[in-house]
């Protein structure tokens with residue numbers, strides 16, 4: 268929530284950067300969320316958009332969360348109709364570009380939840396970059412409905428999730 | 433005279449034969465044309481060219497309840513092979529299917545005939561009790577089952593839903609390993625035949641709308657079969 272408030276305030280004030288890594292290159296994180304799953308599952312996935320506003324590539328090397336034993340950078344790949352997951356050692360965000368983690372593709376694999384998570388729960392995460400930069404984000408647990416329905420849900424929820432837009 | 437009437441008889445016989453052949457052809461052609469109901473274009477890609485009979489299987493659900501081919505009969509079954517340690521594709525697909533089932537509630541007749549079956553191909557970690565809780569989260573019409581490798585393999589092979597359990601990644605500890613699996617939602621008809629499939633990525637609206645059309649086509653076709661054959 269704090270993260271969203273910050274996003275909101277910085278956007279409102281016209282600041283783009285949420286955090287700056289060691290060499291002063293800006294990385295911006297947008298819309299972090301965790302796909303809700305039954306409370307008894309041990310593994311969840313987190314998604315977000317990483318935007319590199321700088322002139323140099325940024326390399327994400329590690330992600331951690333106090334809510335999970337382990338966080339990995341993963342990618343789901345379809346070979347025909349067969350879904351595979353592969354582990355990535357690092358994730359490069361090219362200069363002036365963004366990398367989007369979304370269902371069915373890139374995700375942070377959150378392994379061994381310390382306690383069951385429910386819709387609306389917050390998951391703090393820290394993204395560590397190769398140059399030493401760190402970004403703290405808070406992802407919200409929500410269902411993975413398709414865009415149109417999401418919007419519908421937001422309306423139903425009397426704007427309680429509106430900070431997202 | 434005798435000769436002439438013989439020719440006449442032969443001629444009438446020939447004429448009769450021609451008429452008989454023509455009538456038979458018309459009768460044969462008429463219902464035949466009606467019976468070969470072509471699937472509407474929009475559902476063609478979702479249907480198997482020919483419905484495929486499945487051989488019996490035995491999978492295990494919660495409270496040691498078994499699931500066999502007989503349990504698929506009389507209902508439309510939406511079948512998905514996955515595993516609960518899959519955080520991305522599985523909850524996404526199950527969520528989509530759950531939502532599709534809710535959309536189908538608008539069609540009570542269709543809604544009454546559907547069931548969802550999640551088959552875990554990871555029996556080592558997914559117990560039937562865990563699966564029960566897992567599927568209930570997505571929809572009350574879902575059943576979670578698993579089984580021994582031989583049973584899982586036999587059914588998966590019939591649906592061409594092959595899966596692979598990968599060795600644990602070296603840097604990871606504990607019980608962490610990945611499983612590749614087909615993320616198609618398979619559709620089995622009320623006769624227990626593999627009838628259609630929804631390939632990934634699926635959308636709730638798509639599944640609901642296509643299923644309504646598939647069911648309509650199926651009912652239409654079996655009605656015609658019933659009357660003419």
Ligand SMILES: [Cu+2]
Pocket residue numbers: 341342352374375376519520
């Ligand atoms: Cu993963």
